[in-house]
Amino acid sequence: MDRKLSSDEIRNRRLRSWIISGAVVVGIIAFFFIIASLARKSVKLSDISVADVERGPLEISISASGKVVPAFEEIITSPIASRIQEVYCRPGDSVAAGTPLLQLDLEATVSQLSGQSDVIEMRRHEVEQQRINNDTRISDLIMQAEVKEMTLRRLEVELRNERYLDSIGSGTGDRVRQAELAVNTGRLELDQLRQLIANERRIADAALSIRELEHSVAARDLSEMRRTLDLARVTAPRSAIITYIFDNLGEKVTEGQKLAVLSDLSHFKVDANIPDAYADKIGVGSSASVVVGRNSLTGTVSNLTPLSVNGQISFSVRLDDDANSILRSGLRTDVHIIYGMVDDAVRIPRGPFYSGPGKYRLFVIDPDGGAMKAREVTLGEGNYKWVEVVAGLSPSDRVVISDMSDYRTNETLKIKK
Numbered sequence: 451m452d453r454k455l456s457s458d459e460i461r462n463r464r465l466r467s468w469i470i471s472g473a474v475v476v477g478i479i480a481f482f483f484i485i486a487s488l489a490r491k492s493v494k495l496s497d498i499s500v501a502d503v504e505r506g507p508l509e510i511s512i513s514a515s516g517k518v519v520p521a522f523e524e525i526i527t528s529p530i531a532s533r534i535q536e537v538y539c540r541p542g543d544s545v546a547a548g549t550p551l552l553q554l555d556l557e558a559t560v561s562q563l564s565g566q567s568d569v570i571e572m573r574r575h576e577v578e579q580q581r582i583n584n585d586t587r588i589s590d591l592i593m594q595a596e597v598k599e600m601t602l603r604r605l606e607v608e609l610r611n612e613r614y615l616d617s618i619g620s621g622t623g624d625r626v627r628q629a630e631l632a633v634n635t636g637r638l639e640l641d642q643l644r645q646l647i648a649n650e651r652r653i654a655d656a657a658l659s660i661r662e663l664e665h666s667v668a669a670r671d672l673s674e675m676r677r678t679l680d681l682a683r684v685t686a687p688r689s690a691i692i693t694y695i696f697d698n699l700g701e702k703v704t705e706g707q708k709l710a711v712l713s714d715l716s717h718f719k720v721d722a723n724i725p726d727a728y729a730d731k732i733g734v735g736s737s738a739s740v741v742v743g744r745n746s747l748t749g750t751v752s753n754l755t756p757l758s759v760n761g762q763i764s765f766s767v768r769l770d771d772d773a774n775s776i777l778r779s780g781l782r783t784d785v786h787i788i789y790g791m792v793d794d795a796v797r798i799p800r801g802p803f804y805s806g807p808g809k810y811r812l813f814v815i816d817p818d819g820g821a822m823k824a825r826e827v828t829l830g831e832g833n834y835k836w837v838e839v840v841a842g843l844s845p846s847d848r849v850v851i852s853d854m855s856d857y858r859t860n861e862t863l864k865i866k867k
Contacts, residue, residue: 491862493863493866494867498850499852500851501801503797503798505796505797506836507794508833509833510788510792510838511789511832512728514723514784516721516722516723516783516784517721517780517782517783518718518720518777518781518783519719519720519721520693520713520715521714521718521719521772522688523712524687525711526709526711527706527707527709528705528709530554530705531703531705533700534552535555536699537552537697538551538552540692540695540697544690544692545686545690547689548685551685551686551695551709552696552697554683554684569672577661581658583654584655584657591647598636598639602633602637605629608629609629612625612629613629684710688712689714690712690713690714691713691714693713695710696710713779716773717772717773718777718779719772721765721766722766722767723762724762724785725762725763726763728763728787732789734752736788737750737787738751739788741786745776747769749769788833797839800834801851802851803852803855804832807831809827809828811858813863814847815847815849815850821863822865826842
């Protein structure tokens with residue numbers, strides 16, 4: 451027959467059970483901790499990237515993001531306020547120079563052109579009328595001057611006669627003085643008339659110049675209106691592909707509104723942006739490397755915007771092979787601007803660990819290949835492929851270029867084959 455347990459015995463049994471369960475849990479946790487600790491002290495060779503430290507030339511560059519765009523792209527805008535009357539092409543069409551793209555309503559412009567032609571004709575007649583008026587006025591004054599000059603010669607003859615009569619006693623002093631006064635008055639009147647002719651010539655020339663200028667201005671306005679009318683008959687300025695066209699028939703357009711975009715999709719360039727902190731490292735003519743997928747194309751910086759917008763500077767790269775088959779409009783690229791060169795540098799391949807010049811803690815493979823040790827290394831500048839080793843490594847070393855942040859507390863790691 452079972453004996454009934456006392457409360458002390460029950461409490462002691464429960465306590466022993468709890469102690470045993472706790473010890474088992476602690477043992478399991480310790481076991482997994484030890485396993486994890488042991489696992490962190492070794493790494494598979496296949497899980498890391500290892501590179502040899504080597505000597506060689508090193509191009510120093512800065513990186514930017516870019517986009518492939520057509521080398522030639524022209525935006526055609528409306529020269530007048532009008533409406534779309536006809537559309538002859540669609541996006542994607544290849545067009546030759548002079549091909550009609552669309553037709554604007556030109557009725558109002560043609561009417562203005564006709565009115566301006568009438569203005570030109572009126573200005574031409576005004577110029578001719580001014581010239582005739584000038585000739586008539588000047589001719590009349592010249593005729594008056596010639597009559598005045600003949601009168602003066604007659605008065606001078608009379609003066610000589612009076613002086614002769616006075617010398618032989620047949621005349622009087624009063625008649626001589628009267629004749630002298632008449633001659634002096636005639637000379638003054640002739641001089642005054644000649645001065646009037648000179649002034650009238652200047653006034654006439656100025657008036658004619660004004661009329662001719664008005665005619666010239668009207669002619670320029672007519673020429674500009676004819677040019678505008680020609681532009682309003684929208685045609686392709688060169689052979690290209692239409693990438694955009696405003697094709698809403700009957701819709702009004704304003705002066706300067708975009709009507710079409712023509713692009714040469716056989717040749718390309720790269721438009722890119724770079725932080726303005728690197729403005730002193732880039733200039734027109736700088737060498738550039740454009741990475742498209744796994745391909746790399748060379749080029750030079752051909753255009754650089756001097757202004758910074760939102761902390762970015764815009765520039766363009768002219769490609770040496772701008773017709774390469776891998777290029778597509780709108781394709782995103784990485785652009786690397788080369789601004790320095792080290793002829794004989796100690797270098798390692800660039801890895802995910804690299805964030806700029808400074809000190810790094812890298813793992814170096816032992817010569818026997820069974821382990822690796824952490825080492826402080828000083829790295830300098832580089833490019834998208836290589837980084838310069840300033841101190842801490844030599845060309846005989848092999849270094850891990852993978853991200854080893856999970857092992858930053860380890861000084862040594864075993865390598866599992």
